[in-house]
Amino acid sequence: MGIGHRRSVARAAGIAAVALAVTAGTIGAAGAAPDGDPAQRPGANRLEGVWQTDGYGTIVEIHGTTFSTYDVTRISCTPGFLAGTQVGATGPGGAVRYGRPGKGYGELTLTPRGRDRVVYKEDSSAGTKNLSRLPGGLPARCTQPAPQDALATFDRFWATFEENYPFFAAKGIDWQARGAQARAAITPQTTTDDLAGIFKDLLEPLGDAHTVIGRKRADGGYGLVFEGLRPGTEEPDDQAREQAGRAVAAQLLAPERTFGRDRLGVGELPGGIGYLRVSAFGGYVDDGSYQDLAAELDKALDLLLAHPDRLSGLVIDLRLNGGGSDELGLRIASRLTDRPFLAYRKAARNDPADPTAFTRPQPVTVRPAAGATHYTGPVALLTAGSTVSAGETFTQAMMQRRPTTVRIGENTQGVFSDIMIKPVSADLIVGLPNEEFRTPTGSTFDGPGIPPDVRTPVFTPEELAALKDSALTEARRLLAAGAGR
Missing domain, CATH: 3.90.226.10 (2-enoyl-CoA Hydratase; Chain A, domain 1)
Known part of the structure; x- marks a missing residue:
C-alpha cells in the first residue's frame, strides 16, 4: 500500500505546475506599455488594463483575452511566472475565467468590483486577492530588459525575500546582515551554480519547507535545487x-x-x-x-x-x-x-x-x-x-x-x-x-x-x-x- x-x-x-502556464519569454524580456486607459474605451472589457495586487509583489496586465504578470520589488520589475488565456464567455458581473493556453478549463477567476478594483480567486486556493488599477498603465521600468549579471540577480533574490517573507524576526534571522555579507562575495565571475549555492546558504537557516530554489532544465522545465525543512524533521x-x-x-x-x-x-x-x-x-x-x-x-x-x-x-x-x-x-x-x-x-x-x-x-x-x-x-x-x-x-x-x-x-x-x-x-x-x-x-x-x-x-x-x-x-x-x- x-x-x-x-x-x-x-x-x-511550486516548481513544475503553477496555477497557469510559464511565460514564454525570459526575465530579461520586456512588455509593451498599453496605449492610453483601456477602461475608457467604449465597450471595453472591464478588466482590460494594468492592476497591482495588495501584497504578493505582482502586477497583472490584461489585454484582450490574455492574462500576464510582472513581479515587482522596490528595485525591479520583471516578467512573472504566470500567464494564461480567457476560457469561455464573460460571466455575471464581468467575471472572467483564465486557464493555461491550449486547455479547455479555467483555473482562476478575475471579477471586477467597480472600475478600479478586481478580486482574484484561484480555484485551488482558499481566500482571494485584491487588485487595484494602475491608472498610468504598466510602469516604465517594466518595459525595459532586466539586467542578468550576477549582482543584479542576487539583488532581485534578496529584495524578493526582504519585501515579502514574514518570518525573519520569528526565526531570529538578520536578513540585512546576512545579505550584505553574501553580496560582498559576488564578482563578475560568479556563475549560476555559485548563485544557487549562495541562495541555498541564505535560505537553509530559515528551516522553512516553503522556501524553494529551482533551476531551468534543457527541456524548459525546472529542476529542484533546494527546498527547506524544519530542523529535527x-x-x-x-x-x-x-x-x-x-x-x-x-x-x-x-x-x-x-x-x-x-x-x-x-x-x-x-x-x-x-x-x-x-x-x-x-x-x-x-x-x-x-x-x-x-x-x-x-x-x-x-x-x-x-x-x-x-x-x-x-x-x-x-x-x-x-x-x-x-x-x-x-x-x-x-x-x-x-x-x-x-x-x-x-x-x-x-x-x-x-x-x-x-x-x-x-x-x-x-x-x-x-x-x-x-x-x-x-x-x-x-x-x-x-x-x-x-x-x-x-x-x-x-x-x-x-x-x-x-x-x-x-x-x-x-x-x-x-x-x-x-x-x-x-x-x-x-x-x-x-x-x-x-x-x-x-x-x-x-x-x-x-x-x-x-x-x-x-x-x-x-x-x-x-x-x-x-x-x-x-x-x-x-x-x-x-x-x-
Missing part, C-alpha cells in the same frame, strides 16, 4: 513509507480502497471506526482541473461516508501528507459538519518596508456540503512532521470543528502559506511564503507547527520494524472511549 507521497512531488505546484524514504503502509494495514479489517492515484485511501478499523488516508491534497488525476480533483476526492468521501450513522468514529491520517490545495482540505471539512464554522483567517504581508504590515485578515469559512452525506461524530487526526502545508491548514480548520477533533502524533511541519514563485534570472526561480493563517485569537503555528493533543511515536524505525503504529492504536482507544463526542 503506497501510503506516502513525497513532499517535493505534492508541492510540485527528515523526509521519510521509500522503504519507510512502505513499512508505514504495512503497519497501518495490520490494523485495518480489510485492505483499503484507494483513489486519486493512491493518494487517498479508505478503510475500516475495528469497532465501526472509519479510516481515511490523505497523502496529498492534489495530484489525483493527470493534468486535470481543480474540479476533476474534487470529483475524485468526492468518490473517496462518498465511500467513507456512505452510512455515516454506522460510524462510531473516524480517523483521518495525515502523517505523510505533502500538501497541495487548501480548497480540497476545506472540501473534506465540509462533509464533517452540519453547521458553518470559521476555519482560519488569512493575511498577506503587504508593505515592503514593514514586515509587521499585513492585508486585512480574510475569514475562510467551512460550510456544510450541499447534496451530500455528512458525518458529525468524533474525529481523530494523525499528524507528524511530514504533515505539510495544506495538510496543516486542514488540521487548523478541523481544530475549530465541533465536536472537538483530537490530534494524535507529532507536531506538523509548520508551513501554511501558499508558495509564491518568483523568477530571479533567466535560469533561476525561488519560492517563498508571504501569508499567515491565523486562529480566531490571531495567533499562528508557523515555525513549530500544530502540536498534537496526545503525543506518540510516529513511524519510528523501532515501530516500523515491529509493524507497530502507536498513533493509530491510540486513536482507536480514544475514539472507543468516547473522545470528541
